Amino acid sequence: MLRLEARPEASRFWGLASPLLALAITVVIGVVLFIALGKDPVRGLQVFFWEPVRSPYALGELMVKATPLLIIALGLAVCFRSNVWNIGAEGQFVIGAVVAGGVALLAGKETGRWIVAAILLAGIAGGMAWAGITALLRDKFNANEILVSLMLVYVADMALSYLVYGPWKDPAGYNFPQTKTFDAVTQIPRLMQGSRVSIGLVIALAGVAALWIFLFRTRAGFAQQVGGLAPAAARYAGFSSRQALWIALLTSGGAAGLAGALEVAGPIGQLTPYVPAGYGFAAIIVAFVGRLHPVGMVFSAILMSMFYIGGELAQSRLGLPKSLTGVFQGLLLFTLLACDTLMAYRIRFARAPSLKGAP
Amino acid sequence: MESYALLLAATLNAGTVLALAALGLLINEKAGIVNLGAEGMMLCAAIAGFAAVVHTGSDWLGFAAGIGAGALLAAMFGLLVIWLNTNQYATGLALSLFGAGFSAFAGITYVQEKLPERPRFNLPLLGDIPLVGPALFRQHPMVYLAIGLVAALIWFLYRSRAGLVLRSVGESPESAHALGYPVRRIRLAAVVAGGALCGLAGAYISVIYTPLWVEGMVAGKGWIALALTTFATWRPARVLLGAYLFGGVTMLQFHFQGIGIDVPSQFLTMLPYLATIVVLALISRNPAWIRINMPASLGKPFYPGS
Numbered sequence: 001m002l003r004l005e006a007r008p009e010a011s012r013f014w015g016l017a018s019p020l021l022a023l024a025i026t027v028v029i030g031v032v033l034f035i036a037l038g039k040d041p042v043r044g045l046q047v048f049f050w051e052p053v054r055s056p057y058a059l060g061e062l063m064v065k066a067t068p069l070l071i072i073a074l075g076l077a078v079c080f081r082s083n084v085w086n087i088g089a090e091g092q093f094v095i096g097a098v099v100a101g102g103v104a105l106l107a108g109k110e111t112g113r114w115i116v117a118a119i120l121l122a123g124i125a126g127g128m129a130w131a132g133i134t135a136l137l138r139d140k141f142n143a144n145e146i147l148v149s150l151m152l153v154y155v156a157d158m159a160l161s162y163l164v165y166g167p168w169k170d171p172a173g174y175n176f177p178q179t180k181t182f183d184a185v186t187q188i189p190r191l192m193q194g195s196r197v198s199i200g201l202v203i204a205l206a207g208v209a210a211l212w213i214f215l216f217r218t219r220a221g222f223a224q225q226v227g228g229l230a231p232a233a234a235r236y237a238g239f240s241s242r243q244a245l246w247i248a249l250l251t252s253g254g255a256a257g258l259a260g261a262l263e264v265a266g267p268i269g270q271l272t273p274y275v276p277a278g279y280g281f282a283a284i285i286v287a288f289v290g291r292l293h294p295v296g297m298v299f300s301a302i303l304m305s306m307f308y309i310g311g312e313l314a315q316s317r318l319g320l321p322k323s324l325t326g327v328f329q330g331l332l333l334f335t336l337l338a339c340d341t342l343m344a345y346r347i348r349f350a351r352a353p354s355l356k357g358a359p
Numbered sequence: 360m361e362s363y364a365l366l367l368a369a370t371l372n373a374g375t376v377l378a379l380a381a382l383g384l385l386i387n388e389k390a391g392i393v394n395l396g397a398e399g400m401m402l403c404a405a406i407a408g409f410a411a412v413v414h415t416g417s418d419w420l421g422f423a424a425g426i427g428a429g430a431l432l433a434a435m436f437g438l439l440v441i442w443l444n445t446n447q448y449a450t451g452l453a454l455s456l457f458g459a460g461f462s463a464f465a466g467i468t469y470v471q472e473k474l475p476e477r478p479r480f481n482l483p484l485l486g487d488i489p490l491v492g493p494a495l496f497r498q499h500p501m502v503y504l505a506i507g508l509v510a511a512l513i514w515f516l517y518r519s520r521a522g523l524v525l526r527s528v529g530e531s532p533e534s535a536h537a538l539g540y541p542v543r544r545i546r547l548a549a550v551v552a553g554g555a556l557c558g559l560a561g562a563y564i565s566v567i568y569t570p571l572w573v574e575g576m577v578a579g580k581g582w583i584a585l586a587l588t589t590f591a592t593w594r595p596a597r598v599l600l601g602a603y604l605f606g607g608v609t610m611l612q613f614h615f616q617g618i619g620i621d622v623p624s625q626f627l628t629m630l631p632y633l634a635t636i637v638v639l640a641l642i643s644r645n646p647a648w649i650r651i652n653m654p655a656s657l658g659k660p661f662y663p664g665s
Contacts, residue, residue, distance in 0.1 A: 151633075323463035334457055338443055341443040
């Protein structure tokens with residue numbers, strides 16, 4: 001019989017090995033799935049793990065998708081580390097995109113490049129305000145932040161839909177539900193020619209450093225996390241749980257909103273009903289698979305981006321539905337949670353005590 | 360008047376989906392387990408049920424397929440949470456994300472399919488009463504089944520010995536364990552039962568409520584059902600009432616459009632989600648009241664001997 005035996009402290013080895021083991025199990029399940037669907041599993045693995053890294057251009061595309069995932073996950077890590085369950089980053093992303101898009105629509109012929117900064121700040125403000133609703137209801141009314149933040153995702157999607165079908169619809173757009181294409185001056189600056197990688201990547205990496213310093217080198221970051229690990233100890237130390245709640249939600253909301261701004265003024269270039277691409281949900285997986293560690297999340301964001309690109313390639317090259325991405329993303333989180341058991345427990349294969357006595 | 364009868368009929372129909380799922384989640388939570396995977400289970404059950412009806416032509420086999428899909432996923436969740444001690448919130452979330460992805464993947468070939476028109480059910484005599492008849496007595500049998508389920512659940516939870524054991528596992532698993540009850544197996548049974556009911560709700564959506572398959576068609580009903588258990592302070596009868604209330608809010612948008620009130624449809628679609636937020640805030644405002652009613656060990660892991 002299987003028995004779990006609590007380790008005296010979490011295993012460092014399994015802390016690193018468990019995401020890798022989870023990935024390995026997900027890949028094995030993927031191979032089985034490809035075979036079951038009658039596809040060549042080698043081709044399947046190729047589109048997911050080789051094609052996205054085979055050329056500089058492909059690598060660039062990998063970074064384009066990893067950037068929003070990483071930025072959102074960095075914010076979510078602050079939440080999850082302080083035991084605040086914000087699962088509505090998707091909604092904060094959408095509102096960030098909407099507010100940023102609203103600013104971008106104001107740009108005209110004589111607008112200067114400063115508009116980019118305004119767009120990014122607007123995105124951050126939008127995401128913060130949206131997450132602030134969840135924080136306010138949790139703080140003042142004790143309402144469960146999981147459900148509130150998630151309900152607000154649907155509300156945000158509807159708000160976007162209202163704007164692009166209604167007041168913000170491009171009058172010259174053949175009645176398509178989309179705003180006019182933003183003026184060229186609003187385009188987020190790119191890092192180099194021939195690739196869509198933008199300064200968003202630099203911002204994301206700066207965010208990695210900032211989060212690392214905040215979490216591991218500042219008193220505020222420490223106070224933030226104690227509340228998540230040991231609420232009683234935090235109270236005793238005089239750390240405010242209300243403050244931790246607000247910091248967590250405003251940080252993650254701002255991060256998600258920033259990602260939304262970078263997306264609409266970057267690769268997308270206008271507001272459409274297809275702005276919500278599930279990054280807010282995928283970032284939850286990024287955060288957990290990256291161990292809520294700033295550096296770990298860089299790797300998991302790249303991995304999750306591979307899943308996105310692999311899904312698109314599986315559709316065009318292998319004739320498989322793009323939704324394969326979601327299957328693998330979900331599987332990865334599942335297997336990771338199971339593998340994490342190894343971190344906190346030793347598995348013992350003990351025989352059930354038998355009546356016959358010692359063997 | 361006619362339009363109000365229609366509104367009432369549609370409310371009961373929409374409320375039934377929420378009631379079935381929320382009653383399942385109630386069983387989970389009475390045993391101390393929160394399953395955030397409701398949405399994912401319902402989506403997988405919706406496509407499983409729909410596919411079963413397409414291939415067999417039988418609605419009831421569709422429901423059975425939905426129940427099976429829900430129970431299977433719930434068992435997976437239960438094994439992780441109860442035996443491997445994984446975090447309930449994270450695992451439930453994983454189930455929701457996986458369910459959304461998997462149902463979209465599995466349903467891709469069913470997107471164009473439509474189910475044939477089904478004859479309307481009609482309770483003889485009662486169904487012919489003007490106004491009240493069409494509203495209350497021409498519903499799908501599942502609507503009445505859901506009401507019966509509430510009665511059965513009240514009896515089970517508060518009048519039967521097994522129900523008492525289930526509640527004790529949710530209130531104080533340590534005590535139940537000390538008395539010799541197999542806490543983990545009871546919790547697994549509750550989780551599977553809850554998943555089966557969520558599955559039934561999911562299948563009802565794709566087979567009866569809107570007889571087609573669209574990606575993500577559950578549209579947050581699993582999450583609303585989760586909110587309903589809090590709203591109902593974990594009591595079965597209030598779950599049913601809450602479900603009808605939210606069903607009514609969902610249907611209000613069509614009623615508004617029907618009587619020609621000109622509000623952009625997006626704002627009307629927002630209503631059930633906004634209503635959930637408002638109601639959650641009002642209900643949760645008094646933490647003491649929630650504490651009194653909530654199963655004391657809700658969301659807390661239990662591992663014997665640790």
